[in-house]
Amino acid sequence: MSEITAEGGGVPEKKTFEHQVGHHFADAENEFTANKFGFWLFLATEILLFGGLFVAYVVFRTTYPMTFHEAHEHLSKTMGAINTVVLICSSFTMAMAVRASQTNQQRRLVWLLAVTILCAFIFLVIKFFEYKAKIEHGYLPGYWYTPHLPTDPANGNIFFGLYFVMTGLHGVHVLGGIVAITWVLVKARKGQFSSEWYTPVELVGMYWHLVDLIWIYLFPLFYLIG
């Protein structure tokens, strides 16, 4: 393995790990492209998973436009916008983390991953307070939809049902992202990544960008133009 060009003052002396190319691959490049190909297939299924919910959103929105308009004003644009910025920043730090792994900047890789995880937690904390307010208003979906104020939106269970399911599924993906990025962080601290092999950083990065991508659509659909 090539010695580490510690651009960011890495931890080369700790690096004893050497990635073995799977025996079913011709070479490292073959392995990398195959891994990425497989991951794009997975991302395609993710798009279709959320796609079904987006179709449901459009069907109900075109059927109940006034309900959506009335109910969406009960969401905080400010909190949604802050969360959008938080996710975009975390996507940026993740992209920079992938670049750090490509250029053997071990220390920078670790702290960029840590910042990404921090952003993910900030996102979930803000989401928690949003959910808390909605639940206190009795806006949980379906059977649990129990609003108690005259100003509560009529038929809001349709809107808030979609809101909770779609942002909830997205939130689960954020949680999964935290787990995955933490796993990469642990491996990065052990100095397992180098410019020759950084596949987990790259793939988890792609996953994280997809989570950002979904939110890029959820934010305007629920908070801005409901």
Place this chain on the structure above:
Amino acid sequence: MSHDTAHGHPTEGRKHHPHVLPVRMYLSVWIGLLVLTVITVKVSYFNFGVMNLVVAMGVATLKATLVVLFFMHLKYDEKFNAIIFAGSLTFLTIFFVLTLADTMERGKVDPVEAHELVPVPARPELSDRKTVHVQEKSPTEPGAHGLTQPATGESLATPTPADSAAMRGATAPGESTKAPGGH
């Protein structure tokens, strides 16, 4: 530089050489995404009617394109991966088009089915709001269009002419909301 696999055959051959992109590019995309976020939030305070949706979705798609092409490196990736991504979007489009071709065009052929999906009955106890009540139908009753209504009369319901008559006048309290917990 080369290393052997566990099976002992040599892996001379292509090593992976990362395609490192300049930091400047990542910074520009990041700032671009933030600027577009500010734009879409500011724009949402103005009402352009139908254009609200177009503008918001246009900005979102622009942001999504930036993320996919540059953060996810699809611009520099194998073309086949782009085909997979485009393929998922293609099937998503088919999903959208075929579904909406049904739900948005109902009643254009047969006026008998021209009923829109009616709103869920509002809570009758809130007298300051115009409330509608959808009379429940047994699934076997003619005119139910084969749709069985949910027991609580909530969510999707396809009304019959009799329902429409009921909706015009009645605000019957009762089974419309059976949610737990007091109001």
